[in-house]
Amino acid sequence: MITQAAPPTRPAAVVPPTPAAPRRRRRPDLFRTLSRVLIMLIVIVQVYPLAWLFLTSLRTEHDFATGDPFALPGALTWDNYARAFETGDLGRNILNSFVVTMGANMLIVLLGMMAAYAIQVLGFRLSKLVRGLFLIGIIVPVQIALVPLFIDYSTVNLLDTYQSMIIPLAGFSLPMSVYLFCSFYEYIPKETYEAASLDGAGPYRIFGLITLPLSLNTVVTVVLVNSIFIWNDFIFANTFVLSEELKTIPLGLQNYIGAMGKVDWTATFAAVCVTITPLLLVFLVLNKAMIQGLESGATKG
């Protein structure tokens, strides 16, 4: 695993190439200033739209319709938030997103640990093949499953249920979690298991008493990384859910587009702000763990 905990590097260029070339000493500073400016510009492009989204949600409608989009709001108002809650069913959308995210995460964590335990710790003849099967799920686009699952769900009456979202979301996230758990289990020393075996512990007890408690850090990583994907899922929810009561946040937001494409933008942006807040807070609080998860997820994939 590549860690980010490398010591703050002293840029190599600080060392002058040769003492005989003092002219070159200035270049690193210029370079550093330029790169700092460039980074700032890029960060602004990356972050400003989000700040703008928030500012717009505090604007009055009149201000929004007539004013300069870059200007700060003339007067701050929370009316948009009130209207956002009146227009849609935000509370219910958030609740649904919670149910789906929790449900899918529970499946992903439990089943991911089990599969990784079987592959990495128990070991069996076809374990390479099973690993390969899981790799397919990382490469293959989710769209392939839409038509078949729609047909299957309608035959077994699963359309328009929480399960119709949870099952495919968990299924497509499982491969990455299996890989993360596998790569973690590689580092649990064999001796731990041997000692436990000598004490008479079978595979189930070892899983429950050793592997599972040791996995907790990886569980956090897996949950964080998958939650982004699940909380924001649009395609499965849009395909398998029709009734208002089950709509998750991404679908709920669509309700803000009125008939004839007329949109109450300030209220819509207020709604967007409300709905992105939970995940954003989690991300800002736990971003170290999340960042590490994304990094290791990619380097293992």
Place this chain on the structure above:
Amino acid sequence: MLPNRSRTSVLVFLLPPLLLYGAAVLFPILQSLFLSFFSWNGISDMEFVGLENYLRMFTADDIFWRAFLNALLYLAICLVLQLGGALVVASLLTSLRRGRELIKTLYLLPAVISTVAIAFLFVRIYSLEPVGLLNQLLHWIGLGSLERPWLSDVNTVLAAVSAPEGWRFTGLYMLIIYAALLAVPKELEEAAVLDGASRWTLFTRIRFPYIRPVWITTTIMATTYGLRGFDIPYLMTNGGPGQSSELLTTYMYKTAFTSTDFGYASTISVFIVVECLVAVGLILFLLKRKADA
């Protein structure tokens, strides 16, 4: 391998995950393949048509080809923004002494936000009436002649729907590439600097070759994600105006759930899978071979 494991215990641990995975991922793939040989609207009887769907797709469907070309262009824009942008920022970040963690976090923010929110946001950024951020910016820097309704102009709409997807994930790839750059041994770089290597040589001869494995992974990730891009174009323009921002994925979705032509939609999704596999194979082939050269 655990000393006293049993065949049953392997099955106990392996079967539940495989069942879920099979039901949600593996079986639907096979089912799509199966359905692609049928004509079916979901109500009447399924009719076996052999390769007819494939023939229609390759020889008689202009929209399919249009969507295919659009998807490639969409992919190209996403790759440039995501991998190019990520590489630039990651390299710059290594020369920064303070604030790296903050920048990483800020930069990753858009990846946390739902595609629906991003689609809304960019609809506003591109809008002309009332004037959105992009047009206002162009006006200010004296390029007022370029102001336009980006999403309803057939010449710009495809680029306009691709950019948000690229913008969204640049931070993710930056993070991965940055982590890889940090792992480049400092002694190697210092030795090169002592030998008089410029920053550019340092980058092309030492850093880049060193992070090649991670570069391959990120390229594969970005490519497969780019080829399956759907939400943002679907929400922003639904493939329009006309077919000017239609991607294979949006075309497949409409074929399935608007025209309820399940057989033909499956044919298109089989093509999307094959396209992803071919792309991955091609990347591995090209980037691995270059490594051997």
